[in-house]
């Protein structure tokens with residue numbers, strides 16, 4: 413879809429306008445120059461009348477003889493600095509742009525102008541400022557055109573998070589730990605995480621684990637020296653249960669030896685995602701080291717789907733491994749499902765919910781498929797037939813009503829680019845079983861220190877809230893070559909952020 417936008421003088425508006433256009437069209441091309449090829453022309457004007465500014469948009473399309481109009485009024489306070497003034501104007505431009513596109517396409521964007529990953533953060537900001545929920549809702553609706561349904565969801569999730577972590581806003585001087593193990597039995601077609609074959613061309617597991625043990629010792633010593641507490645620990649990847657039981661045992665032993673006060677960490681999770689990596693011996697190792705929470709991820713209970721997405725395990729194996737983990741005493745298990753997998757519609761998704769009902773895990777995370785740029789699925793998009801926007805929404809509604817009827821509540825949410833139907837990923841949990849790490853990583857209230865392959869660290873300044881990012885390399889080979897450097901670098905950033913005023 414070629415869109416020609418007239419009346420844009422500030423180049424900084426082009427990217428946010430393009431992001432809004434992408435919500436409506438699979439391939440959109442936005443231009444501020446008229447090349448004569450535009451399918452639609454949107455003219456945006458701004459007019460000042462006394463203290464008021466009026467922003468209007470008119471959409472004209474060759475395929476449609478109706479004109480679509482929208483307007484937005486603002487009263488900019490004379491005291492605003494340039495940055496705040498631009499933000500206000502940008503919001504007004506995006507608002508009218510969104511509204512004419514909604515009118516033209518008939519698609520209502522329930523998240524309105526929000527294209528970011530973490531809408532709950534906005535709600536937390538209002539909470540911290542002491543703004544009442546009704547007023548927050550009014551403002552978010554007026555400024556961002558967010559639907560009542562999504563505003564209610566934000567409110568419920570944030571309330572839930574503060575019940576699970578009452579001191580959420582006071583954990584800035586603690587950290588959480590993410591440890592990335594970059595191996596998987598096979599690569600899922602939608603995946604862009606580091607997921608290498610064990611002992612493949614990317615160097616062997618032993619070398620990788622050697623580097624990881626080094627990072628753990630060094631970082632652990634620094635945290636001990638500085639008396640920094642750890643709130644939660646998460647082993648992700650890849651699949652951290654891809655390595656052998658003995659390697660897992662040594663890794664957890666290192667964890668307890670190197671890091672301060674691991675016995676009192678609030679939650680330790682191991683993402684055991686792929687059922688084909690789980691054995692009784694590995695579950696026993698996790699029990700031995702008091703791993704609180706694991707994930708065993710079906711994604712779908714339809715065998716053909718698993719085959720189509722490159723997961724070489726059976727539906728039965730997921731169920732068997734879940735039961736095995738329960739028998740071994742694992743009492744906090746999460747399961748992931750994905751809405752919109754290739755070939756799946758409402759009946760297949762309902763089937764997955766029916767199967768979930770037989771197991772009733774402590775938490776259920778419902779993802780919506782997203783076409784990430786570097787995935788196999790995106791590279792060969794035409795090979796993968798996925799459901800349309802309306803059907804994807806129906807599946808999301810099924811997930812909402814199923815979880816509600818079965819005593820699960822939503823406790824964290826995030827969105828991704830190119831997510832089907834512009835929807836979201838939502839974590840649901842039974843009472844008291846919310847994953848604390850998931851809340852902390854989403855709400856960016858404290859530093860997350862990433863160790864291992866593909867581990868992204870986020871350093872949150874305890875006073876200003878400013879976030880500094882640092883990522884370890886995704887591939888084991890580069891990691892093995894540079895882990896000492898990455899460790900030092902992170903200690904430097906920690907010194908600068910956690911211990912500055």
Ligand code: SF4
Pocket residue numbers: 595596598599600603604605606607649650651685686
């Ligand atoms: S199991 Fe997870 S990390 Fe591994 S390939 Fe599949 S999506 Fe990627």
